[in-house]
Amino acid sequence: MPVGLNDQEIQVLGDVVSHKRKIQRGGYLHRSGSKFQSLFAIRSGFLKTCVLEEDGRQQVTGFHMTGELLGLDAISTDTHTCDAIALEDSEVCEIPFAKLEEISRTIPSLMRHFHKIMSREIVRDHGVMLLLGSMKAEERLASFLLNLSRRFLMRGYSESEFNLRMTREEIGSYLGLKLETVSRAFSKLQDENIITVDNKHIQINDIARLRLKMGNSSCIT
């Protein structure tokens, strides 16, 4: 559901503007404050975006996987507003933004598509705002897992079994919870036989009940 391109669309963009870049686990794709030149389409891997607060702690603003587009926030001021860090070895395709704008002038469908992607990011953020503003810990985690599940499914992976790339602390940061609370929520869902947790390996045993846990189905579509 989050900002995404299908394989074919990535291909089209790739033909036009392609400059691949590898980032290894823990490496930065870009840093907050750095000059914005290009958007990045993720070809493989898994990244997080986060902002550094002055006290040194960081707040995760999103997790991003293959097919998603990073850097949309930087268009506003020509400066990146967050760090993008690889949670596993990743490969991205650099898309010089000026070029993208230029090309989209002559290909209306590309322009339209790009606008839809930006808009989808806004809708996604509103979903997260709803989650943070109105859901309790267990509901947040259920939403989060269902969101990951759907994204893995869309990419041809299992929707019921996957490995988390991020720590409990990073999940907590994203969901507005402390890591202990995240851990407890995992344990609770496991006690109810809704999921099976083995450290980073998650198995969803009863997706319907997980959806019920989330309650408010309008969130994180």
Place this chain on the structure above:
Amino acid sequence: MPVGLNDQEIQVLGDVVSHKRKIQRGGYLHRSGSKFQSLFAIRSGFLKTCVLEEDGRQQVTGFHMTGELLGLDAISTDTHTCDAIALEDSEVCEIPFAKLEEISRTIPSLMRHFHKIMSREIVRDHGVMLLLGSMKAEERLASFLLNLSRRFLMRGYSESEFNLRMTREEIGSYLGLKLETVSRAFSKLQDENIITVDNKHIQINDIARLRLKMGNSSCIT
């Protein structure tokens, strides 16, 4: 800070595509689920956007004033994802989106400007996510007031004295708090002589201390 156009920019757009529309207090500019055709530039007034949850309660996703652009979320699916309701008599300028895209193809600076506006909305949402994910009640209210203050200032109004257009409940919904908590936070700030509250009338007595209250200055820029 939120998505905005200056007077001149509104003028430019207005020359190209202008169809004004008045919405009286309590009226809908658009409803969730309705077909998306146009963006709306606010010429005067004050609106809120909100999503209706299935239980009938509504969650406020934003407050919007003169010069701001509404409807960006609807581009994604050609369907509005939220309700936009006037909190006071308002006037908007309708901007048919297809026309905007067409024109922006020939005016690069307009296209660029539009992209910046969408991006700014994403940045704004990230700020709200940060607020909801990591700030406590008093800090949230301080952020909210400072944000309003700055927006009023940008529009030529007093930054230290203004009337709220929304209820405590709507503020709470936006900030992820209950209305009682919002009320208590107002009282607390007043007890500390940082602000003076007279129902909907707010006077900021010590903007520096209000900023300190907010703490983490990276939020809601």
Place this chain on the structure above:
DNA sequence: TGTTAATTTTGATTCAGATCAATTAAAGCG
């Protein structure tokens, strides 16, 4: 492969904010 560091789980306690409840104040309206 052993040693250290990081991560995760679980328990006990505390606290901010929700909830429940009642009063006061303001706004709509016949």
Place this chain on the structure above:
DNA sequence: CGCTTTAATTGATCTGAATCAAAATTAACA
């Protein structure tokens, strides 16, 4: 203008998540 409805304040209590603390597990790496 008085009556009704809606909004706001304030208090008392309860609760979910934070915090503090310790143990267990996993990962990193020399």
